[in-house]
Amino acid sequence: MFEVFVDALAYSDVLILLSIGITLTYMTVKVPNFTHGDYASLGAYIAFTINLFYGIHPFLSIPIVFILAGLLSFIFYLFIFRPLSERGANLVTLMVTSIALELILRSLINIYADIMSLKTKIPIFRGFIFQDYLINIGIFLLPFSTIVATVTAVLIVSLLYLFLNKTKFGIAMRASIENPDLAKVLGINVDLVYSISWFIAGGLAGIVGVFIPYRITANPQVGWDLLLRGFAASVLGGLSSIYGAIIGGAVIGFAEIVGIYLLSQPPINLPIAYRPSIPYLTLIITLLIIPKGITGIDFSKIKRKIVGGRNGNN
Amino acid sequence: MYLLEAKNISAGYGKLQILFNIDFFVNDKELVVIIGPNGSGKSTFLKTLFGLTKIYSGNIIFRGINITRLKPYERARIGLAYLPQTNNSFENLTVKENLLMSMYGISEDIAEKRLEEILLFLPKIKDFMNRKVKTLSGGERQMVAMAMALIRQPNLIMLDEPTAALAPKLALEFLNKIVELKELYGMSVVLVEQNAKKALEIGDRAYVFVAGKSIFSGKTEELLRDKHLMQTYLGLS
Numbered sequence: 001m002f003e004v005f006v007d008a009l010a011y012s013d014v015l016i017l018l019s020i021g022i023t024l025t026y027m028t029v030k031v032p033n034f035t036h037g038d039y040a041s042l043g044a045y046i047a048f049t050i051n052l053f054y055g056i057h058p059f060l061s062i063p064i065v066f067i068l069a070g071l072l073s074f075i076f077y078l079f080i081f082r083p084l085s086e087r088g089a090n091l092v093t094l095m096v097t098s099i100a101l102e103l104i105l106r107s108l109i110n111i112y113a114d115i116m117s118l119k120t121k122i123p124i125f126r127g128f129i130f131q132d133y134l135i136n137i138g139i140f141l142l143p144f145s146t147i148v149a150t151v152t153a154v155l156i157v158s159l160l161y162l163f164l165n166k167t168k169f170g171i172a173m174r175a176s177i178e179n180p181d182l183a184k185v186l187g188i189n190v191d192l193v194y195s196i197s198w199f200i201a202g203g204l205a206g207i208v209g210v211f212i213p214y215r216i217t218a219n220p221q222v223g224w225d226l227l228l229r230g231f232a233a234s235v236l237g238g239l240s241s242i243y244g245a246i247i248g249g250a251v252i253g254f255a256e257i258v259g260i261y262l263l264s265q266p267p268i269n270l271p272i273a274y275r276p277s278i279p280y281l282t283l284i285i286t287l288l289i290i291p292k293g294i295t296g297i298d299f300s301k302i303k304r305k306i307v308g309g310r311n312g313n314n
Numbered sequence: 315m316y317l318l319e320a321k322n323i324s325a326g327y328g329k330l331q332i333l334f335n336i337d338f339f340v341n342d343k344e345l346v347v348i349i350g351p352n353g354s355g356k357s358t359f360l361k362t363l364f365g366l367t368k369i370y371s372g373n374i375i376f377r378g379i380n381i382t383r384l385k386p387y388e389r390a391r392i393g394l395a396y397l398p399q400t401n402n403s404f405e406n407l408t409v410k411e412n413l414l415m416s417m418y419g420i421s422e423d424i425a426e427k428r429l430e431e432i433l434l435f436l437p438k439i440k441d442f443m444n445r446k447v448k449t450l451s452g453g454e455r456q457m458v459a460m461a462m463a464l465i466r467q468p469n470l471i472m473l474d475e476p477t478a479a480l481a482p483k484l485a486l487e488f489l490n491k492i493v494e495l496k497e498l499y500g501m502s503v504v505l506v507e508q509n510a511k512k513a514l515e516i517g518d519r520a521y522v523f524v525a526g527k528s529i530f531s532g533k534t535e536e537l538l539r540d541k542h543l544m545q546t547y548l549g550l551s
Binding site: 168 | 411
């Protein structure tokens with residue numbers, strides 16, 4: 001069971017980083033951005049290419065992956081999503097645009113993989129993994145990638161918290177997301193704030209790409225496969241809160257890994273082909289109970305009820 | 315030279331034109347009142363002055379500079395302030411964070427000084443500085459919003475029905491504060507107000523908007539004397 005927990009932790013780390021980005025882009029331009037998964041694919045290919053040609057460990061390429069994937073997301077915002085949004089494009093238009101961009105981006109990554117396979121005569125460009133190893137921590141043997149993924153996720157979430165709550169620009173980001181018109185009249189450059197949001201969102205998805213080949217075989221489609229789980233995590237979190245996205249990522253990640261483990265055990269013995277359905281079932285069941293997602297829960301009301309109940313009992 | 319002048323402004327939202335050929339000006343240290351029936355374009359006009367609508371024709375000049383094409387945040391940084399009627403503070407931010415956002419782009423030391431000054435002008439705010447706006451009452455929220463608009467110490471502040479959600483006593487207090495702005499701090503004010511009679515009593519000049527057009531401009535006393543206009547469009551006798 002310990003291995004299952006570790007596996008779920010590593011998987012949740014990836015989904016948390018992905019869903020934070022999806023939520024950030026949704027909160028700014030109100031678009032479910034389908035290109036988000038491809039930033040992860042891009043991240044995987046950048047890390048792989050740097051590793052192959054320069055021998056640099058994939059984890060050391062995280063900063064450059066963050067910048068390049070962030071830049072791509074920023075460019076898409078600046079030249080495509082912002083002009084469309086300013087011209088009054090509705091949700092469907094924005095979403096279809098993002099699907100079109102996703103297809104283009106995925107095709108480009110496919111082309112890159114093919115060209116590199118032909119050029120280098122290394123066929124693994126269309127499917128590669130990164131070698132992991134186990135580290136002994138006390139009585140536990142943990143995969144190195146899980147430790148790095150967890151430390152990275154904790155570090156990023158902490159930095160994001162400090163950034164959003166303790167820096168002027170971070171507070172401006174929260175303000176601009178909540179009420180862009182008011183932010184504008186108070187002198188905040190909302191365009192700049194949104195641009196940075198998209199840069200961060202893309203960068204985080206890029207980082208996800210560095211961790212993917214430690215778990216599964218990475219190919220040009222790998223980001224797309226993860227995207228829907230990222231959406232599930234984001235929606236579960238309420239789509240309007242970064243903290244909700246973090247919880248959503250953890251819930252979906254653990255539900256999928258722990259769920260498939262439990263369901264594949266006797267007496268149920270379900271084949272693991274059912275695995276992809278678990279996150280979405282979790283999403284649907286949660287939304288049926290809490291329609292606005294996790295952040296829709298009025299915790300202060302619950303607290304008042306508990307305190308009131310206790311007082312009543314006394 | 316006027317502090318602000320709008321020449322022949324036609325504006326609206328997308329293809330929906332709301333304002334038609336409006337001429338408007340504000341002098342230094344002047345309180346200008348805009349009144350008119352619901353849907354006459356008063357709020358849209360303020361939004362237009364702040365760059366939040368689409369301008370089809372005309373120009374807006376502020377302190378001699380043509381600001382027609384400036385972005386709203388650029389207008390805020392050159393001495394214009396606008397207090398919207400609703401959604402005029404960030405609900406999920408604390409009062410302190412709201413005030414901090416209102417001084418975005420101002421250096422730390424000046425911001426600190428401005429904060430002290432606004433707390434002298436609206437001292438009640440000190441009591442709820444660290445609370446989130448969504449936990450405040452309507453009157454407290456409006457006070458925060460007013461502080462947010464004033465903290466930059468603008469040359470011209472535009473207030474869109476600032477007393478709409480307030481109890482009568484609080485509304486009166488609020489209007490007195492607006493007069494203070496002009497008399498003590500030398501600020502110019504453009505006031506869109508539901509309580510037309512009270513607004514005309516405190517204002518220097520007035521405009522009457524009907525169906526997106528300005529049908530009167532002049533001294534407030536003149537308007538108060540114009541029984542026909544007061545009865546027909548404002549329901550006042």
